[in-house]
Amino acid sequence: MRQTRSDGTDLLTTEELSKYFIGVRALDSVSITLERGEITLLLGPNGSGKTTLISTITGFHKAERGRVILEGRDITNLPPHQIYNLGITRTFQIPRPLRRLTVLENLMIGVKSSGDGIWGSFRRKWLEEEDETIERAFNLLEFLGLKRLAHHPASDLSGGESKLLELGRALMPDTKLLIMDEPLAGIAPQLAEKLLNRLREIKELGIGLLLIEHRLDLVLPYADKIYVMAEGKIIAKGDEEVLDEPGVLEAYLGA
Numbered sequence: 001m002r003q004t005r006s007d008g009t010d011l012l013t014t015e016e017l018s019k020y021f022i023g024v025r026a027l028d029s030v031s032i033t034l035e036r037g038e039i040t041l042l043l044g045p046n047g048s049g050k051t052t053l054i055s056t057i058t059g060f061h062k063a064e065r066g067r068v069i070l071e072g073r074d075i076t077n078l079p080p081h082q083i084y085n086l087g088i089t090r091t092f093q094i095p096r097p098l099r100r101l102t103v104l105e106n107l108m109i110g111v112k113s114s115g116d117g118i119w120g121s122f123r124r125k126w127l128e129e130e131d132e133t134i135e136r137a138f139n140l141l142e143f144l145g146l147k148r149l150a151h152h153p154a155s156d157l158s159g160g161e162s163k164l165l166e167l168g169r170a171l172m173p174d175t176k177l178l179i180m181d182e183p184l185a186g187i188a189p190q191l192a193e194k195l196l197n198r199l200r201e202i203k204e205l206g207i208g209l210l211l212i213e214h215r216l217d218l219v220l221p222y223a224d225k226i227y228v229m230a231e232g233k234i235i236a237k238g239d240e241e242v243l244d245e246p247g248v249l250e251a252y253l254g255a
Helices: 050-057 080-085 103-108 123-144 159-171 189-203 216-222 240-244 246-251
Strands: 012-021 024-034 039-043 065-070 088-090 177-181 208-212 225-230 233-238
Touching: 012 050, 024 050, 024 065, 024 233, 039 050, 039 189, 039 216, 050 177, 050 208, 080 088, 103 123, 103 159, 123 159, 123 189, 159 177, 159 189, 189 208, 189 216, 225 240, 225 246, 233 240, 233 246, 240 246
Parallel strands: 039 208, 039 225, 088 177, 177 208
Antiparallel strands: 012 024, 012 065, 225 233
């Protein structure tokens, strides 16, 4: 896996981002900053705007006001496939594993090569790219602890192993920012810790991560920064101490 280089700018920022649904303000002037090599946790009760925010960042919703800036470039309201090609991956964009294909084949699916176009008939270059893709896939499987299962059908994987495969598929392109919605849902604590340790190693490569997660007992020790949302607004940011703020307790924890 290649390390993402930093040019000194923030990885991604949103500036006064606003989104409306039938007169309801789902996002109300939301400004956040995501850095390379950091795990950022996005918290808030249901309906607080978390999913709307990541959908607007990734182009699935159009912002009425504000901007999304990736490495100094305005990407506001670009279509999802263009944002994906710029290095922002949201795990639900990665299709569920095809159970009849092997774990290795699942990693290979969807990886771009010059063989996809008419000029890809230059077989030598195409084969070189195929070799590079296979090597990258095996490196990822080793990193994720799935190499021994490379030639097993994806149907053999446990729930936790399927999550690791999903993570691997998200990292096959040149990802700069990885967005994950409840990555720990439905998996045992031991496998959850394994996944979180892999995410910590991924951030060391210079990749930024934005997580929505409700299993705070597991994820908090891994978070570098926390944003808390309520009613479409950012109401707190900082480290885990922000969870003790009265406004957060009232909005997020129902105190």
